[in-house]
Amino acid sequence: MNVRKMARGAGGGATGASRFGILADRTRRFLIGDHRMAPSSQALKTLHELHGRLQAVQDALARGPRQIQAQKLTVEKRQAELEARRQKLKQLKITADQRNLQLKTNEAKIADLRAKLNLASSNREYEILSGQIEADTMANSVLEDEILEALTKIDQCQAEVKQAEQEVAAAEAELAKLTADVQARIPELTAQARALEQEVAEAEKVLPESIVPNYRRAVQAFGASALAAVEHGTCTSCHMQLTMQKIVELRSGKLLFCSCGRLLYLPETA
């Protein structure tokens, strides 16, 4: 019979935790040569709190680059808006130039018609030329209205371009400030994370070796919530009610994992 089988036989009371192979009674510790005392609830609570603080610092470290990335997208969006307005302005100017050219061409034509009118040799010719002049003058009046409208639109669009330029500048300034702030916080946050990692490693020393693999898996899966306090007989992570037997085992210092995978501990008040 190997040690594991002996341990399983001797620690038969730990059936609830058998899913994780947890046998944290004295027999097991004796059999596998782990003579450390079972960690106190307070030690587990401290470990849980340290995990929480480490997670908060890691989150703060990860948040910086995400904020910078989001602001970069804002800058790109503002730049695209500016470019769209510049294109619109360019198009409005082209349209106004075309109308102006048309107006000048028509004016030259009218001047030419007037010269011919002065030389008209018959009433019939005079009437035809007068009619053409009238029609061209009317067309120019429409063109002048269109040019005026185009110039008004150009004014509006120029104001929009200016506004968009200011928005791009503001977004770029915000990006620069954010980047500087994030960069400035990295050394301090990194130092805090390293210090907390050490504190966590130190606090983990209370865990018997036998539960370390399951504990590591829980940390891998749940991060800072690898541990869960038991309050009112319930796992505070999954809110499952624990059996009286498990509560008794926890009170007696046994290490148990909840069916949700968290390492359970009783707060001092429980």
Ligand SMILES: [Zn+2]
């Ligand atoms: Zn649970």
